[in-house]
Amino acid sequence: MSLTPKSVDFNEIWPNLRSTAEAVITLGNVNRADWSTRFSDVYTLCVAHPEPYADKLYYETKQFLENHVQNMLATRVAPNPCGSGSTSPNTNGEPDLLQRYYDAWSEYSKGVKYLDNLYSYLNQQHIKKQKISDAEVVYGNLSTETLEQMEIGELGLDIWRIYMIKSLSNELVKHILEGIRADRCGSPEIDANRVKIINGVIHSFVQVQDYKKNGSLKLYQELFESPLLIASGEYYESEASKLLQMCTVSQYMEEVIKILEDESKRAQKFLHSSSIAKLRKQCEDRFVNQRLDFIYSECKDMVSEEKRKDLRNMYIILKPIPDNLKGQLIQTFLDHIKNEGLETISTLSGENIHIQFVENMLKVHQKYQELIADVFENDSLFLSALDKACASVINRRPSDRQPCRSAEYVAKYCDTLLKKSKTTEAEIDQKLTNNITIFKYIEDKDVYQKFYSRLLAKRLIHEQSQSMDAEEAMINRLKQACGYEFTNKLHRMFTDISLSVDLNNKFSNHLKQENIDLGINLSIKVLQAGAWPLGPTQVIIPFAVPQEFEKSIRMFEAFYHKSFNGRKLTWLHHMCHGELKLGYLKKTYIVTMQTYQMAMLLLFESCDSLTCKDIQSTLQLNSETFQKHLQSLLESKLLTASSETLEGNTKIELNFEYSNKRTKFKITSAMQKETPQEQIEHTFSAVDEDRKLYLQAAIVRIMKSRKVLKHNALIQEILSQSKVSFTPSISMIKKCIESLIDKQYIERTPNSGDEYSYVA
Structure with missing residues (x-):
């Protein structure tokens, strides 16, 4: 084949080309x-000399395809010999309209692709070069529909759209919709x-405009999708x-x-994916x-009776709809959990109320967490409802005058486990891991911290901990939940x-080196006053050691002052x-007791009897401390008194x-026997003072950074920091x-009643 342009006769070449094109288009x-x-x-026609025949070839090919x-429309598709309008083949074996159209389209769509290949030179070198760019369409107000020539494959599809x-x-x-309806009714004809066939006819509406960059689904949507949605809506309304x-209700949901599953499968079976x-x-x-x-x-009945199958079905059909429409199910579920939670903690009583509280709430939480996983697929909306319900129950106050005791119960539960x-x-x-679940719902975490630190101090000082590893693991859990600041003092207690x-090991080595025998085994704990919840250390009970x-x-x-010069040691004998x-009895006994009790018994080492006045004056104890500790020794029957009243x-x-x-036994300390109510009041009072200091520090910190701030904005920042x-x-x-205005840390901005300024 010569590539050199030459003079040719179009009318001589075209008949042969047309004959081949006809064979190609009919497969x-x-x-x-x-x-x-x-x-x-x-190629020869497109590069003919002196005048190329590309445009004429395009026009003649277009005429041929039309x-x-x-x-095809007149002879193969449109005629219906029996006049039947049914969607299935006629009884005499003649194919119906959909069958005829599908057969014609299957042949034509393949033939057009082959023809497009035959005309590839015309497409590449003539038509594509004349195509209008996107910029010309946008800025030149040109229309691609009227001015452009189409590639032969595109042209063939467009001619099918126009004429067929x-x-x-x-x-x-009409026939497609009848076929889909017959499929819905389970007709055996829809094999x-x-x-x-139906799928092929429907997709021909899309394929015929696949070449378009924009709006390739327009014909499909206007011609078929809109009538389909209208007809389907009417069908669904009737069925509902x-x-x-x-x-x-239960049967309806099933x-x-x-129906939803069947329609989804049907849509995938027949329709374009955009319609599903x-x-x-x-x-x-x-x-x-x-x-x-x-x-x-x-x-409400389904939730209260926990009908899992029905709830699961309800969730499946409600899942796709907007959240506000699902609100009633979620709210009913939330109320049910809240009621069960309140019911399970309303009857708690006895000494183990803290154990009952935590374990009952854990049962409720775990039960509904499992139900959400099983029924609601761990949907975040239902998990959020569970959180809100548990938080509401756990932070509920019995009355406006009574504080919420959840923080106290959870701290005591930890204490029980760690002892x-x-x-x-x-x-x-x-x-302990499960316990953190309940802890996270507590709003007043500072109250928990106060109770926990006091109980931890008792365990550490009196060596009551089951395991130091378990203690440290618990503090790390709290740290993960609330941050380092929350557990800072707890870590310092551990460090002490x-x-x-x-320090005790070093002291023992020092005594050995100096060859000193103290006569007793001594173990001392040196505690930082700022880290331990020991109360004001300056209020020390008088005591003659x-x-x-x-x-x-x-x-x-x-020894200590030699190593740590400048530090002051305050002895907390009451702790x-x-x-x-005891070697004076028939048997030898080893008794664990408090320091004051031990000091009283040691006075009897040189005598068998003493008066109350002698004991108190020798030890220099105040009357209250003396009475409490002597009474505990009398109750243990190690000592006897001449009268019931402990007078001089x-x-x-x-x-x-x-x-x-x-x-070997222990005499319980009689010291610090506060009533539960006194302990609670004392703790909440301390928490209240701590909160005031925290808030004042936060306000100063915010104002120092912002200099000037509106009242509402300051309130919001404080709430954000303290939450x-x-x-x-x-x-x-x-x-x-x-209080800070009085202390002149901040002031009200002049001429503005709701704005504050930082006083530098």
Whole structure:
């Protein structure tokens, strides 16, 4: 084949080219030699000299395709020999309209692709170069519809749209809709072959404009999708009305789920993917959105009776609709959890109320967490409802005058787990992990912190912890939940205990090196006053240390001050305890007791009896402390008194007849026996003071940064900063602002009643 342009006769070449084009478009046989020759003919006509025949070739090909499609319409597709309008083949075996159209389209669409290849040179070198750019369309106000030549493949599809689809559109759509309706009714005529035909006809409306960059689905949507949605909506409305008359809510939901599944499969089977969501929305609107009153009519009973199958079905059909429409189910679910939670904690009583509280709430939480996973697919809306319900129950106050005691209960539950017991470490670890679930719902986390730190201090000082690893793991959990600031003091308490162990070892080594024998085994804990909740250390109970302790205390003070010059040691004797060996009885006993009790018994080492006045004056104890500790020794029967009233002349004697089955036991300290109510009041009072200081510090910090701030903006920033630990009342914030104004940290901005300025 020569590539040199030459003079040719169009009328001589075109008939052969047209003949081959006709064979190609009808999927006839074209041998390789003829194909190559016709391919060359297209090139020759496009580059002919002196005048190319590209435009004439395009025009003649267009005429050929128009005639071919019109002929197909007239002879193969439109005629219906039996006059039948049915969607299935006629009884005499003649194919119906959809079958004829599908066969014609299948042949033509393939033929056009082959023809497009034959005309590839015309497409590439002539038509594409003349195409209008997007910029010319936008800025030159040009229309691609009227000015452009189309590639031969595109041209063939457009001619099919104009002459075939437009002529038959109403009949085609009518038969397609009848076929889809027959499929909905379960007609046996809609077999796999029939599905293939209907699917092919529908997709021809899309494929015929696939070449378009924009609006390729316009024909499909206007011609078929809109009538389909209208017809389907009417069908769904009719079916929904029938179901309402026949079914209970439970049965209705099951039927709707089945219909939704069937329609989804049907849409995938017949329609273009863009229509699937639209058809489902029509189905949901008719069966669900417009029937919400009926669906919700038994919602409360289903939730209260926990009918999982029905709730699952309700969730499935409500899931796709907007959240505000699902609100009734979510709210009913929330109220149910809240009621069950309140019921489970309303009857708590006894000494183990804190254990009952936490474990009952955990049961409720775990039960509904599992139900949400099983029924509601862990939907965030239902998990949020669970959180709101649990938070509401856990933070509920019995009355306006009574504080919420959840923080106290959760802290005491941890204390029970972490104290020495027969529980395994693995079990403790699991329970503490579960306990954090309840802790996270507590709003007043600073109250929890106050109770927890006091209980932790008791465990550490009196060495009651089951495991130091478990203690540290719990603090790390709190740290993850609330941040480092929340657990800062708890970490410092731990540090003090570990440093005290090291300090005691160093002191023991020092005594060995100096060859000093104290006569007693001494273990001292040095605690930072700012980290431990020990109360004001300046209020120390007067106490004359017994000679047996004096030497040890002085030796330790000298050793400590040598290592840490400038630090002051304050001895908290009321928090100390020790073991005393009793050798004056028939059996030897080892008794653990508080320091003051030990000091009283040591006075009897050189005598058998003393008066109350002698004991009190020797130890220099105040009357209240003396009475409490002496009473505990009398109750233990280690000592006896000459009268019930412990007055100055009352004689106190050793009980030489004392006997106990246990040779090692403990005398409970009588000190600090506050009533539960006193403990709660004292803790909440301390928390209240801490909150005021925290809020004042936060206000100063915010104002120092912002310099000038409106009242409402300041309130919002304070609430944002404090929400980790507690939610302060607006009245408390206002009091703190007024206090800082009085202290001249901030001031009201002149000429503005609701704005504050930082006073530098």
